[in-house]
Amino acid sequence: MYDKKVEKVLITREQIEKRTDELAKRISEDYKGKRLIMICVLTGAMVFFADLIRKIDVPLEVDTIVASSYGSGTTTSGSVRISKDIKYDISGKSVILVEDIIDTGVTLKTLTKMLMTRAPESLRVCALLDKPSRRKVDFEGDYVGFSIPDEFVVGYGLDYAEQYRNLPEVCIYRPDGE
Numbered sequence: 001m002y003d004k005k006v007e008k009v010l011i012t013r014e015q016i017e018k019r020t021d022e023l024a025k026r027i028s029e030d031y032k033g034k035r036l037i038m039i040c041v042l043t044g045a046m047v048f049f050a051d052l053i054r055k056i057d058v059p060l061e062v063d064t065i066v067a068s069s070y071g072s073g074t075t076t077s078g079s080v081r082i083s084k085d086i087k088y089d090i091s092g093k094s095v096i097l098v099e100d101i102i103d104t105g106v107t108l109k110t111l112t113k114m115l116m117t118r119a120p121e122s123l124r125v126c127a128l129l130d131k132p133s134r135r136k137v138d139f140e141g142d143y144v145g146f147s148i149p150d151e152f153v154v155g156y157g158l159d160y161a162e163q164y165r166n167l168p169e170v171c172i173y174r175p176d177g178e
């Protein structure tokens, strides 16, 4: 364990590996013969993204985007700003946006709406984690790893105050834990 605030492992390395295999297999089947661009939503998705793309066996290109949402604490103002855009022209391409977690849904709702204005052939979302009970806007991922309860999670790319991204598992975090 990292420290006592990291209370317990919610999703093990083995579970992540198995589910990532399944998602990659589905994506490989769905995108045969397509011109696939996979976009990593930084920073949280980077670990999942790196594992996922190496399991996909159709040709693909990778790109990254950085989005910041404005709000205080656990509330969101509903405003998302793109601080680093993608480099590719996605017009006519098949695009998958890869996220670590869908929480309120505001980030992905905003990003997908913005990217759809660039006329991709298709746009889907792959997220490792989904917290449906936290949703503030209507949004569903197309490829989802695990649906999880409303617990604060860290590890495997996810942070608390920029820490814990390097934990190999998804863990429950209690900021007031000893």
Ligand code: PRP
Residues within 6 Å of the ligand: 041, 042, 043, 044, 045, 067, 068, 069, 076, 099, 100, 101, 102, 103, 104, 105, 106, 107, 108, 158, 159
């Ligand atoms: C997290 C996560 C998603 C977003 C999901 O990013 O990576 O992008 O929040 O939340 P939402 O569904 O409520 O919009 P965060 O802003 O923590 O940045 P990070 O990826 O750099 O950790």
